[in-house]
Amino acid sequence: MNSPQMFVFRRLVSQQTLLALSHLLEQMSAQFGQEASLWTEQTLFQDHQDFPDNPSEIDYWRLLISPQLNVLLLGKFIVHQSLYQISLTWDSQTIQDLLTQLAQERTLSQHLPLLTPFSNSWTAVNHFFHLLLDLLVDDSRETPASLSPPTSLYHPIEEALRQQVEQERLLNQVVTQIHQSLDLSQVLKTAVTEVRNFLGVDRLLIYQFKFNSSVTDSTPHSLTRKATITYEARASQLIPSMLHLSPEEDCFVCIPFYQEKYRQGTVVAVENAETEYSSSFCLAELLRQNHVKSLLIAPIIVDEQLWGLIIAHQCFKIRQWLESEKGFLGHIGEHLAIAIQQAQLYQQVQQQKNNFEKRVIECTEELKNTIAVAQSAHLSKSEFLSNISHELLTPLTCVIGLAGTLLHWSGEQSSLSPEKQKKYIESIQANGKKLMDLINDILDYSSLTSGNYQLRIREFSLYSVASAVMGDFQEEAQKKSIELVLDFQVKKEEIKFYADPDRVQQIISHLMNNAIKFTPEGGRVTLRIWREKNQVFFQIEDTGIGITQDQLPLLFEKFQQLESSRQRTHGGTGLGLALTKQLVELHRGTIEVESTPHEGSLFTVRLPNSINLKTKRNFTADENNLINTNPNNTIILISKDEETATLICELLTVNNYQVIWLVDSYPGIRQIEILHPLIVILDQENSQSEEIVKALKQFSKTSFIKVLVLRKSLKAISWQSLAKKGIDDYLIKPIDPTLLLRKVSFLASIAAHEDKV
Template sequence: MQILESLPFSQPLTPNQIRQLHQLLRQMANEIGASVLTEASLPTPPGSMLEVVQFMLIASSEFSVLLANWSESPALETCQTVLTFEPATIATFLNQLGEFYPAHPEFCQTIADLQALPQINNAQRQSEFTLKLIAILTTPPEAHSISMSAARVKYSEQLLRQQVEQERLLNQVTTQIRQSLELPVILQTAVEQVRQCLQVDRLVIYRLDLSDSDMPTVLQPNSFLSHAAWENLEGNGSVIYESRVADSIPSVLNFSEAHCFVSTPNPESLSEQDLAIAVEDVEIRYAEAPCLLDFLQQAQVRAKLVAPISIGRQLWGLLIAHQCFEPRDWQFHERRFLQKIAEHLAIAISQAQLYTQLQQQKRTLEQRVIERTQELHDVMQAAQAANRAKSEFLAVVSHELRTPLTCIIGMSATLQRWASDSLTDRQRNFLQTIQDSGEYLLTLINDILDLSQVEAGKMLLDLSEFSLSRLAQQTLKAFEGQATLSEVNLELDLRLSPQHDRFIADPRRLQQILFNLLDNAIKFTPQGGKVMLRVLAEESLAVFQVKDQGIGIPEEQLPLLFQKFRQLNSGYHRQYRGTGLGLALTKQLVELHGGWIDVESTEGVGSIFTVRLPMPQDALPQSILKTRNVTVSNSAKGRIVLIEHQEENADLICDVLTAAGYQIVWMLEGSAAVNQIEILQPIAVIANTQLPDIDSVHLIHCLRKNPATKHLKIITIVPSSTVGAEISLQQSDGADDYLVQPIRPDFLLQKVMALTEQTDIST
């Protein structure tokens, strides 16, 4: 087999030495649990060189070695023996072995399994085996063995040590490349160690400094350019790493004369594969190039070994060994070793280049993210500023328009009463038109003003107790005239028990909600149709339904229903009047009460709008707050006050604790929280430490000083960057626990339940 003939270690051994070597291999296999394959394990050989080759393969992920021996002549008492530890060579041997037995699938599978095992040998196992191998080879031969001269034994021992050291160094370089991305460290260390291993006077790395267009392409792996092509490289590179055996050897670091270092031998030697190019004596090789020879003599180069460092299919540089004072007969294993080192250095360089590109792309991406984030922040700030300006503008304009409109409406009504007898029918119609138009405009302006106040957070709820049935009757009575003109039937469906008739909310805003819904229902219901107002109440929830037999809403337009200034029939000649503000304002008022609104609609059949409002447990003072207590009942676990200006955090906390049975009162501002908490008497308070209107330390201090609230359980919400500081805060200023943003629902519920259960036990 060709692969056996090209292995680096090849020596004739006596039968006794071969037996000892086989015993050593089996001992190693037993120690590490390795797979063993010999010629005895093969199917019947098909008449080939395998008949005279004996081999033993030890394969594992920790240590692998291939031993083969055969007799070159029956007259000789020795056998030619080869030995290798290289995974690629072992895999190639197994591949060639498998080609002899294509008709044996089980054996082919065994070969495939063994090919996957060999890796770089463990350094400790390699050293142990090497010492034992040297002991075998240096043992004096028996009397019947062939006599070997002491010089040959010594030479064999020296050669073996050198080859094993090369294998060790190759493994070491490979391991270093895998574990490190520090290219300068890898290259400098490799230069030092390879020079020592090859025992040369000087070893250098020559870096070609070429643009992409000038970079020579390696046409075949590990081959070189022609001599003429190398001559064109003058001045396009330099020596970047160097190792010398002594200071007496002149340094060539940063030399840039490319032709002096990289000139190749005759073109016929370029066809050799997997070998560095060897020049045994420059005085003989370059006898006809006196200029080049003169430079090499000045640099003290007598013999050299050159291996290309190729990345992809482009030449990056050269790994060059120099013998400075005498010619040198470069051995096969030395040429092959330098070439292998150059290939591994190419991997390290490619790996470092990819890492550099990755880091650059990472920095570029991070910068783009920062820039994009800043752009989005600026856009958001501009949008918020524009929205505030819009709301303030609408509020100011609406306020200024209401005064003259009130005068117009009042004076037109007064004129109609004072001069009713002296006015003609046409004049009375004019005055009525003025009054109706003014009232319509005033309604629109009031809606705009209310909407802008809600969006700006300036609308306050005037909570009071009232009768749901009476409010529903008054509201429906106000629409009798409009329903009569539109020939629409109005119905009231009260499903209220006496104990559930009383409710706490802002009655004026609740009536405004029902007004908007009933006005839309009558407007979109054809003549002869019916509009029904249904009111239901439970112990903790009030439900209002407005059902019509109107035109209905297409399903794809339902998401647009509560948008501002939006009518679903948005053509120029619209059949129905309106600005599209009514439902948008309705939704805002419902949510301000802590409730929600739903709609069900079938096109051509009608729509049902359902408003659900939670029932507060106490009449609260006027404040900017939101309440979520939709699941509160007699079995509720208690009330918790949340002081949080960030809506995302508040939504999460309200959803989790409401689902767990707590009543949540959400306050947007902390400045008036102490008085409200004293009235509410909750079992716990959750407060953000970064409230815009009050310092959290002051808030906690006030709660602890107040006799009515000093026993409350207090949980603070802190940013993740200040956890350590907030732990100190809650220990020194009275907070019982803290939550870190972003808030985890399981931590939230766990901490709240732990504190509130302690409260229940204590009470």
């Protein structure tokens, strides 16, 4: 039976000493009480014979099992020496391996006992070995010279045993810490310090590799570029530190397949580093600079990958490494691998736990927000129903009351003067019109949100629309002593515009009505209109009560009024601005607001020219119309933001556009000229965008190309500046997919027409 296990002590003893060892195990078993059991060859195997009638053919067995100490004693009679070769081991894993191997050779009497690895108590081990040392030393003095091995074999017995006991103690300490601590850094720090002290080396370090899945056996040194010394223990400050040192790749080129050797678990002992590594100038120089004379290297293998090396250095003299030292360092490497794997698993569990907790928090927050939105929507709808009831009831009461009065006093005997009758009829007409406007708002919003609303695009005069709006509100403004100002900045040749004139007038009317409603007496409301190429801007400015910053996000929400007191004071359904925003976006436009409390508000509406000379078709809210059908469908995107670029490319590609994504803008101009796209989308700083636009607009072949810029935010005044420099439209990030497709579809149709012209 070949069992070259660690922690197996062997020597020749007399029969008397063998019986004394057996008696020692019996004493230990009795000392440990009922928790201990003593197994013999009779209890373990069936093919036994009574000891010692035929000692030349049998083995002698004693196995002590207890929570404090596990010890296996094996004895075989050596005929020509009349002595017994004993094997004594106290390592639980080694005992289990020996029993398993013997069970395959002999017939079991009963099931093998199952031992728990690393279950020995250091106190019990220490006590047992003190008794064992006394017994073996006495045996070495009393054994007859003619029957014993040479005296020189017994001289180091006590020292060898003490060394093995110390190894067991140190291993127990490392293993205990592995089981008790999940702090890998602390485990490794303790290990290098304790192992250095035990081996008595000048420096002990851990050389850690960064795992790279691309490493193959044909490239054994490919990991060294990422390998670093991560832990170190030194005997004194006189020894130079190698902590955080990363040797160069070239240092290991001369050592073929060196990592593969360590992956197989080989422990390497180098007595003379200068001679061993003479073929590598880099490695030899590295070791010389750090005073390394001898090395002992053991691998740390985690999940069949070489995680690192634990390396012992002798710095001031050459050292011959003992087999026990090699075995000990190899065993330490195995246990450190367990600690590392355990720490990695714990880290994964913690990461999963943190991700789960984060997701739970996010879901809880989302649920809270959903509930809040639902509650807000319910409250808003309740308020809307209350508001609309009030808004409808007031004019209805007036209409019914006045109509009843007229009916009562009708006829020849009427005492109502013609003037009063006319006044009543005018009031009935005004309130009837107000009712119609309220109902139309509700019907329009319902139609818009359902996606069934259709714009009637045609040519109209911007001045006519502006004049009509000003006329509609002139009387109401006079009642509140509000000054109405029309600032019409459109040139005569640019007055004609393509859009839905009724809806454009409705947009302006809603904003004007809102401005007059919230402007106190003596204030001023200005309607400002100007053109920038294919776009028109409507700006409504008032000197009213203004809006706070925290209320601005709610401004365009349906059924919303910012304060209940405003509702009671100023009236309204809460649909006006929501409807306005829908109408603006249906025209592929934008609406923005700037406001200061107690100073006033500024609403800016931008609408693109919706001309399409080829088909003169109407634009609808049906999203199917966003799909591109132009033969030239090339769009160039210039952006360094991978996430945004990926989203845009996928959206446009699905809608039949050919998208070319450029990361750098410098070669962009030349490529734009060659590719001849319809649209260029720029996700860059203003200066870079302006430079590209300038280059495109100065050549007739590229002047038709439309430019769409992406911005995180953009104020009206900033957009005016960009528009004057030739930029056709903009989009605010994060990207709204529907709005992106609308803008791109519109710009593409305009660019295709201008390219042909």
